[in-house]
Amino acid sequence: MAKFLVTGASGTLGRMVLQRLVERREEVRGLVRPGKLDLLAQEVRREVELVAGDYDDEASLQAALEGVDYVITAVRASLYDSPKQHYALEADGNRRLFRLAAAAGVSHLTFISLLHAEKFPEIHIFNAKHQAENILRESDLDYTILRPGALMSRAMLLRTLTGLSKGWFTPVEGENMPHSPLMYDDLAEFCVRAYALPEACKRTFNLGGPKVYHGSDWVRDLAANYGLPFKLRPRGSSFLANTMMRLVQPQSRYATAYIHLKTTQDFSVSPEEMAHTAALFGVKLRPMEEFYPPIPSS
Numbered sequence: 001m002a003k004f005l006v007t008g009a010s011g012t013l014g015r016m017v018l019q020r021l022v023e024r025r026e027e028v029r030g031l032v033r034p035g036k037l038d039l040l041a042q043e044v045r046r047e048v049e050l051v052a053g054d055y056d057d058e059a060s061l062q063a064a065l066e067g068v069d070y071v072i073t074a075v076r077a078s079l080y081d082s083p084k085q086h087y088a089l090e091a092d093g094n095r096r097l098f099r100l101a102a103a104a105g106v107s108h109l110t111f112i113s114l115l116h117a118e119k120f121p122e123i124h125i126f127n128a129k130h131q132a133e134n135i136l137r138e139s140d141l142d143y144t145i146l147r148p149g150a151l152m153s154r155a156m157l158l159r160t161l162t163g164l165s166k167g168w169f170t171p172v173e174g175e176n177m178p179h180s181p182l183m184y185d186d187l188a189e190f191c192v193r194a195y196a197l198p199e200a201c202k203r204t205f206n207l208g209g210p211k212v213y214h215g216s217d218w219v220r221d222l223a224a225n226y227g228l229p230f231k232l233r234p235r236g237s238s239f240l241a242n243t244m245m246r247l248v249q250p251q252s253r254y255a256t257a258y259i260h261l262k263t264t265q266d267f268s269v270s271p272e273e274m275a276h277t278a279a280l281f282g283v284k285l286r287p288m289e290e291f292y293p294p295i296p297s298s
């Protein structure tokens, strides 16, 4: 029986990928950083072999890769980590993982990158992912690179809905730029299918959801669905709020350029391109509305 290794198994995507592989009755090992085992639901912990490890720790990666056929990577540094931390994980850590995976005889590796990774070399979050992509392309591995833009989860929808129901303001997303959020659940489906598709081997795919939104349109739709008021406030317009943020969380400066870019550039994938990619992978893309949560009790 083939064996999968999922890295970033304690993360939002990693947990969903683990869950799907378990449902498909695959043999699964999850790599989690020491001390994060408790984040995983009891049922997953029962059915998955969890190993502690870190991209910084060569021996832990080597042990995690033993006997593994397919790898799915779902790691990322925090938005608030320094550029040095991003390069340490994405460039150095992935170089280590890819080399060890090839040496361990891994048949296929699915790498989660970022939409437009090559387009903004001046922004470390993009550039670090782009470096990792290129290291993978030059490796001896068979691989698929998946590049999602914006991601959306049930938890994020619930948080936004809770804010709306309390009458909070919604920050305006940039200048009404197009983006096409993909549900994490659907991204997890792409992840568990890539290894079996010869047409996806050594290829890179942009990923988005089925619908293109502009700016905060999706919040407007959410509010309208529940009959809640929708009040807009331009993001980043408050000098006082920005100054306070930097005092409370100095690392927020690392995220600023990334957030600015994500809200001032086109981060959509056209519905035509997505229909084609989804058909290739056999994934049914679900609109955000299918994940609207029940009304939160106040």
Ligand SMILES: NC(=O)c1ccc[n+]([C@@H]2O[C@H](COP(=O)([O-])OP(=O)(O)OC[C@H]3O[C@@H](n4cnc5c(N)ncnc54)[C@H](OP(=O)(O)O)[C@@H]3O)[C@@H](O)[C@H]2O)c1
Binding pocket: 007, 008, 009, 010, 011, 012, 013, 014, 032, 033, 036, 053, 054, 055, 056, 073, 074, 075, 076, 077, 089, 093, 112, 113, 114, 115, 148, 149, 150, 151
């Ligand atoms: N979120 C987005 O909007 C977005 C958009 C486009 C692409 N992506 C990509 O999608 C993938 C999944 O993202 P996500 O939102 O699920 O991320 P997430 O919830 O933040 O999870 C990240 C995971 O990476 C792990 N990790 C970080 N540094 C590590 C290291 N040195 N060694 C081992 N594990 C490490 C974390 O472990 P701990 O739990 O110990 O911290 C966590 O399990 C990532 O590749 C990300 O770049 C995300």
